Amino acid sequence: MTDFWTPVQLSLTVASLALIIVLIVGTLVAKWMAHRSFKGKSLIDTLLLLPLVLPPSVVGFLLIIVFGRHSFVGQLIETISGQPIIFTTTAAIIAATVVAFPLMYQSAVAGFETINRDIENAARVDGANEFKVFSFITLPLAAKAIISGGILSFARALGEFGATLMFAGNLPGRTQTIPTAIYVAMDSGNMTLAWQWVIVILLISFGMLMMVNLLRRRY
Incomplete structure (x- = not known):
């Protein structure tokens, strides 16, 4: 039974750490990109969203090129x-972060762009510095979009398979997440075990989406 829960625990750990990274980086990058207009913005925006449409195998390939033993x-x-980073838990976290980042970034940008800038400017006129404006006005007003993006990013990181398999491998207890465990169980003909993991990830993913829907209806 311990072996059954190991991929579940690892998946939740990887997805949680990836969420923390994309929540911080995605929010800051989105804030910087929102309401700005400069030459090359469309190119940067496209690059940031690219993992959303790339096949997971391509993402895994690029991660190997960037972080492989032959790269700088x-x-x-x-x-x-x-030690090399490839085939480690860190590699699994990086893969999950890369594929989850576009969802966080896209949602946060949408949230920031809906904020009336006159509200922020009024706070600046009243003497608030940029940190206070961002912390007490911008973030609360964009909270719904940021939370929704975070939940979707967590669900995406939890279900990541292709890039993780290529970049982190499938080492039991180290890099074997729920999706890779399901693949191995199916490949070995153990459908009962595969179904058990499928049910677990279905329940978690369903719960994540329900939270997003409830959040949208409430606000």
């Missing part, structure tokens, strides 16, 4: 940590 980044990480 990969060699630098291996020099610092003493």
Whole structure:
């Protein structure tokens, strides 16, 4: 029974850490991009959303190119940590973060763009600095979109398969998440075990989507 829950625990850990990263980075990048107009903005926006439409195998391939043992980044990480990043839990977190980021970014941008800038400017006129404006006015007004984006990002990170399999592998207890565990169970003909994991991820994903729908209806 312990072996059954190991991929579940790892998936929740990976998805939670990926959520923290995309929540912080995605919100800050979205705030910077919203209401700005500059040359090349469309190109940057497209690049940030690209993982949303790329096949997971392509994302995994690109991650191997960037973080692999033959890349500068990969060699630098291996020099610092003493081991390659590929086929580790960290690799699974990176893969989940990359595929989940566009959902967080897209939702946060939409939330920030709906804010009336006169409200923010009025706070500045009253003496509030940029940190206070962002913390006490901008974030609360965009909270619905940010929370929705965070929930969807968590669900996407939880269900990531292709990029994780290529970049992090399928090592039981280290990188085997629910999707990869289901794949192995099916491949070995153990449909009962596969169904058990499918039910778990269905329940979690269903709960995430219900939270998003309830949030939209409430606000």
